[in-house]
Amino acid sequence: MALRPEHEIHTRRKGLNIGVGLMLGAFVLLVMLLTFTKITSTDFRIPASQGVGAQIDEGGTN
Amino acid sequence: MTDMTNTQSFENEAQLGDYYALLKPRVMQLVVFTAVVGMLAAPVAVNPVVGFASILFLAIGAGASGALNMWWDADIDAVMKRTLKRPIPAGKVTPQAALYLGVALSGLSVMMLALSANLLAGFMLAFTIFFYVVPYSMWLKRSTPQNIVIGGAAGAFPPVIGWIIATGNFALEPWLMFALIFMWTPPHFWALALFMRNDYDDANVPMLTVTHGRRVTRNHILGYTVLLTVLAVGTAFSSIGGWVYLATALVLNALFLKGAYDIWRRDEEMSEADNFAAERKFFRLSLWYLFAHFSAILIEAGLKPFGLGGW
Secondary structure, eight states: OOOOOOOHHHHHHHHHHHHHHHHHHHHHHHHHHHHHHHHHHTTOOOOTTSHHHHHHHTTSOO | OHHHHHHHHHHTOOOHHHHHHHTOHHHHHHHHHHHHHHHHHSSSOOOHHHHHHHHHHHHHHHHHHHHHHHHHTHHHHTTOGGGTTSTTTTTSSOHHHHHHHHHHHHHHHHHHHHHHTOHHHHHHHHHHHHHIIIIIIIIITTTOTTHHHHHHHHHHOHHHHHHHHHHSSOOHHHHHHHHHHHHHHHHHHHHHHHHSHHHHHHHTOOOHHHHTOHHHHHHHHHHHHHHHHHHHHHHTTSTTOOHHHHHHHHHHHHHHHHHHHHHHHOOHHHHHHTTSHHHHHHHHHHHHHHHHHHHHHHHHHHHGGGTOSOO
């Protein structure tokens, strides 16, 4: 049995789905870039009482 | 038979472009332009990434309000020639889909603008969307001939939000830009209503031309243009003005006043004789008018780092 040619509906929906996918990907990238910019352009620090910040403030990792 | 029905529904299925059209791209362009001017005219420099993201979210918010407006106004859009091809009356997008898209994008844009810029900017965007959709679209557009004046306020907020993105505060200057768009909107739309008259009549939208007549509309165009001229030229002497802005304002306001005077002194017979040539010319000029004023503010802001802009 021969393969059926793809119906136009598949092409149309493919275009919509790819478009939405690209936009979501761009949104994720933008949020990452924005987060990076916000953190590096301000004097943001991990609070001293938590995690790595506390260890650095205490002068070492041990 | 079933196949035929399916084919028809496939042909009418919405594509990405139809959803984009729901966001009123041309209005979004104006929003982006005036907001960028508001942001760059502010005395505080914005990080380019933060500025880009904030303006993008502001544009999405403006688009969301456009989608909600199309959802609410689908019935009158189907009657007016100018709006007949919009995605809902054209049968491409269902009203429900427009509502969902508008609500989702409103929430997303307000939240993201508050995060990328500041809470006040997010609040102002939320207020603008609310103002455009509820008081303007739902309450006043179909009930008062002052609908255009009120709608103009919603369209005038972007430069204020742009300024707040940069500074986090209110000041006099962004409100001057607000007032410029606010006062410009009525003569711009009333000129359109004069030569697109059947549209608003058919849709029963109480435009001034329908409720108070075309003579009164002509008077209003001149009145608003005189007030706009005072405001636009006066803005030249604020901190966002300067020689470039003053020269631009003087030339364009002289032309705009002349255009409004031409409309005022004509009657229907004269207008119909040349197919509303003066009204069409005034409408086209109004587009350049706003673009030139905001461009001049942008140039003044761009010259300031070189010690040239302003007074």
